[in-house]
Amino acid sequence: MVRAVAATAWGGVDSIDVIDVPSRRPGPGEASVAVRATVISPFDLKRAGGAIGGDGESLPLRLGNEAAGVVSAIGPDPMGFEGAPLAVGDEVFGHWLPGAQADELTVAAGMLLRKPAGLGFAEAASLLGSGTTAVHILEAAAVGDGDVVLVHGVSGAVGGMVAQLARMRGAHVIGTAAPGRHERLRVMGVHPVAYGAGLADRVRALVPGGVSAAIDTAGTDEALAASLALVNDPARVVTIANHRGAVAAGARALGPGPETERVRTAARLDLVRLAAAGDLAVAIARQFPLEQARDAYALLATGHAAGKIVLRPA
CATH class of the missing domain: 3.90.180.10 (Medium-chain alcohol dehydrogenases, catalytic domain)
Structure with missing residues (x-):
């Protein structure tokens, strides 16, 4: 049994x-x-x-x-x-x-x-779900060199992967998290910001030049509202957690389907390579x-x- x-x-x-x-x-x-x-x-x-x-x-x-x-x-x-x-x-x-x-x-x-020999069982088991989702998000938001990306829920499993992979693409990352996690995020190269009332204003103070794209892994109404207020093109606001609200606002909501399977399957070997080399933390x-x-x-x-x-x- x-x-x-x-x-x-x-x-x-x-x-x-x-x-x-x-x-x-x-x-x-x-x-x-x-x-x-x-x-x-x-x-x-x-x-x-x-x-x-x-x-x-x-x-x-x-x-x-x-x-x-x-x-x-x-x-x-x-x-x-x-x-x-x-x-x-x-x-x-x-x-x-x-x-x-x-x-x-x-x-x-x-x-x-x-x-890979250098990847523990726990890290290997944890890699692909969050990692392939993060790649899909970044592809959907067209994140590239020079972008300023706001990641809601950046201290979570998917959010952390999004932040690391976005920085590898040359993007500047701002992430929402509880204040107790801000120092760890700074070590990762992420500029932390507290969520809650006034979020959009705090982000504007951090990046007066504006935000190129926003990634929502938190699913809160606040995350979506702040993203739409900060990003000029709603198609570059991508959520995996607030599908109904995103679609109604013209943002992108990712879910199951042939394109999801194609993008995430294609990402697997590169994620394994990065994790095995120690370039991507799980x-x-x-x-x-x-x-x-x-x-x-x-x-x-x-x-x-x-x-x-x-x-x-x-």
Whole structure:
């Protein structure tokens, strides 16, 4: 049997349990992975609460889609993402892995990448979800050299990736965060600003020349309003968290679809290269044993984790 994190009712944090599910041998083109680290996300919490799918999905509903571990079994022709066959003992990781919050996972081998030796299991498991989202955001906002970019929620997992990658493109980054996190942001090369009343005026005081683009990972009405007030072209205001408000204002809202899949898949290998070289940091807020999944989700629900929350099956 396999231990897996699942929603056993539509009820958010209180509905999340660790259950036993049958193990499955890999078939053609598949590999089984002994999971060493797996990540929880706001998307998982929404699914557990029934906000995505709800009664259209069956219970118990397994959660997660990001994991890293060691290949424990293979089926015929287990070709990894890079185009070479996987073997038992390979250290791998991936994204878009259904039911990834478990101590064992059997998936299509093509969804698995080889983990660089210098990248820990927790960092590898945490890389692709936030990293590919950040790349997609920056592409959508057309961020490049000389831009001034305002990032809402810059101390979060996606916001931190956006800031790092924007600076690699030659942009100047301003980020909203609680005052207690400002010093860490300065070390990252980000100019911090406190959110709350008067945000747009504080940003204008920092950059009298104006803001080229704004990225919303926070999803608040304040973030969208300040962005639209500061950026001349609403098409360069991009959100992943306030879809309805953004679309109504002429801004861009990113979600699932063929273009999302294309851009984010294409970004994977470059993100791995950057992380393996130490040029892209993966922020881990806290790690929990798998059996403490409910406690991990309770922390996630506060919205103040400031990085990825990782479950460790072993």
